[in-house]
Amino acid sequence: MNPSNKRNGNMGPPAIEFHHVCKTYSKFDEYAVNDVNLSIEEGEFITILGSSGSGKTTLLKMVNRLYEPSQGNIQVFGEDIAAIDPVMLRRKIGYVIQQVGLFPHMTIAKNIATVPRLLKWDKEKTEQRVSELLHLVGLDPRTYEHRYPSQLSGGQQQRIGLARALATNPAIMLLDEPFGALDAITRLHLQDELLKIHGGSNKTFLFVTHDINEAFKLGTRVIIMNQGKVCQFDTPKEIVKHPADEFVASLIQSSREQERFWEDLE
Amino acid sequence: MIDYAIKHPDKWGNALLEHLEILFITMVISIIVAVLLTIVVLTSEWVSRVFIYVFSILYSIPSLALFTIMIPVTGLGTTTAIIVLILYNQYILLRHVIAGLNHVDQPIIEAATGLGMSRLQILIQIRTPLAIQTLFTGLRLASVSTIGMATIAAFINAGGLGTILYDGLRTMNIDKILWGSILSAGLALATNALFIQLEKRIYIGTGR
Numbered sequence A: 001m002n003p004s005n006k007r008n009g010n011m012g013p014p015a016i017e018f019h020h021v022c023k024t025y026s027k028f029d030e031y032a033v034n035d036v037n038l039s040i041e042e043g044e045f046i047t048i049l050g051s052s053g054s055g056k057t058t059l060l061k062m063v064n065r066l067y068e069p070s071q072g073n074i075q076v077f078g079e080d081i082a083a084i085d086p087v088m089l090r091r092k093i094g095y096v097i098q099q100v101g102l103f104p105h106m107t108i109a110k111n112i113a114t115v116p117r118l119l120k121w122d123k124e125k126t127e128q129r130v131s132e133l134l135h136l137v138g139l140d141p142r143t144y145e146h147r148y149p150s151q152l153s154g155g156q157q158q159r160i161g162l163a164r165a166l167a168t169n170p171a172i173m174l175l176d177e178p179f180g181a182l183d184a185i186t187r188l189h190l191q192d193e194l195l196k197i198h199g200g201s202n203k204t205f206l207f208v209t210h211d212i213n214e215a216f217k218l219g220t221r222v223i224i225m226n227q228g229k230v231c232q233f234d235t236p237k238e239i240v241k242h243p244a245d246e247f248v249a250s251l252i253q254s255s256r257e258q259e260r261f262w263e264d265l266e
Numbered sequence B: 001m002i003d004y005a006i007k008h009p010d011k012w013g014n015a016l017l018e019h020l021e022i023l024f025i026t027m028v029i030s031i032i033v034a035v036l037l038t039i040v041v042l043t044s045e046w047v048s049r050v051f052i053y054v055f056s057i058l059y060s061i062p063s064l065a066l067f068t069i070m071i072p073v074t075g076l077g078t079t080t081a082i083i084v085l086i087l088y089n090q091y092i093l094l095r096h097v098i099a100g101l102n103h104v105d106q107p108i109i110e111a112a113t114g115l116g117m118s119r120l121q122i123l124i125q126i127r128t129p130l131a132i133q134t135l136f137t138g139l140r141l142a143s144v145s146t147i148g149m150a151t152i153a154a155f156i157n158a159g160g161l162g163t164i165l166y167d168g169l170r171t172m173n174i175d176k177i178l179w180g181s182i183l184s185a186g187l188a189l190a191t192n193a194l195f196i197q198l199e200k201r202i203y204i205g206t207g208r
Helices: A003-007 A056-063 A086-091 A108-112 A114-118 A123-136 A154-166 A184-199 A212-218 A236-241 A246-265 B002-007 B009-041 B045-060 B063-074 B078-102 B106-114 B119-156 B161-171 B174-205
Strands: A016-023 A033-040 A045-049 A071-076 A093-097 A172-176 A204-209 A221-226 A229-234
Touching: A016 A056, A033 A056, A033 A229, A045 A056, A045 A212, A056 A071, A056 A172, A056 A204, A056 A221, A086 A093, A093 A154, A093 B106, A108 A114, A108 A123, A108 A154, A114 A123, A123 A154, A154 A172, A154 A184, A184 A212, A204 A212, A212 A236, A212 A246, A221 A236, A221 A246, A229 A236, A229 A246, A236 A246, B002 B009, B002 B174, B009 B045, B009 B078, B009 B119, B009 B161, B009 B174, B045 B078, B063 B078, B063 B119, B078 B119, B106 B119, B119 B161, B119 B174, B161 B174
Parallel strands: A045 A204, A045 A221, A093 A172, A172 A204
Antiparallel strands: A016 A033, A016 A071, A221 A229
16 A cells, blocks of 8 residues: 555546456357456555356456466556465465365464465564454454364354455455355344444455345445446446346346335334 | 284384385485476476376386396396385376376466466465375375385395285295285274374365
8 A cells, every 4th residue: 555545535546457458268269258357556455246156256366367368467556466476465465265275284273374474574573463463353262273174163264264365454355155154144244244344444455256245245346247348337326227238137137126015024 | 823923023124124225215306306397287288188198108118028128128126116105106196297287277277377476376376286186195005006006126136014914925934924914904904094184184284
């Protein structure tokens, strides 16, 4: 995060920019991501909404170079990421996945300290940060620090996954359906806490989901994807008011119908 | 039968020590060779398949045949036995190393990669500790098989417990046959049990 950016609002380079980004997996002829052009400002909470196979996860994973675009380029704070060593790039970008992927042989503290250890922080600074992060995600450090991942519930594990990704205070966070495997109540709690974490920072969040409620609740702007293309990229309000195409309209329609179903029950 | 054990403690004691010596030297060198081969194998899927294939062919040759084939090359004795035993062990060890390192859950590897670990860091900090149980299973099977095959190595003058068995068979001495069998089987069983205990300890260490 550069300071001039904070002072002048959105005067700095966009946090993430996609220029004509396409992705094909050699086995398939179809585009998983097809000519995507997007500009995301620093501090935004962007949700990417789409069904499975829409290309939303592919789009996300190209930002930290887990996938490479077949065509086009991606810039992070004005820098073409193709020119950055992927390992170095990833250490500056938080990454959270649905299956969490905690390291089962390491304690919670050690899991959270993964990136600080890679960056060779000293012990004291790391310990302090770990305890700070556990507080941030609503877990008591003294209780959880020395436990192992298998001793935690699914919701608690994802809190640790979040803390681990936030460890070095990255300017960008990539979240791939992080709450997809959690029960409805835990999911709502974590959504609210994620909003709080985002609100207290100038971080840029990119959050993939297939749940329209989640996408519209969390996103300051929402990217709606279908068959590799971006159908619409706008604020939730604008999308509801002016759906860009039939797909978006039907998506909103389906959500409305569900609402009606609930009203009928009451 | 007990008489034999009491009268000739030096004979079976020496044979047991020789056997343990063969086991120890074989395992130490086997592990070093296996580590070196692992580094080569990890460079590509193709190389790993070729290595496994070659060692599986070697492994399928009966031990007495391989011992005998090696005599013109390295002569009679312990050295030849140890070389052959190391070759056999590579198949067991490599298979377990590759299986262990590759069977780490995909999301764990994805998270580690996404957080910015290099391939080497993932290998050392994630894959190896998570494979430790499988690696120990490989060590256990290799040790037990070494103890068994080292018995046969007495035929090429390698010494060890096989000598008692061989002498017993040649002179039809039941005591020797029995003690040779009991000692070699007992050593294999004890080694197996020891490794199983170690494997259990390591499991608890991961907090599961």
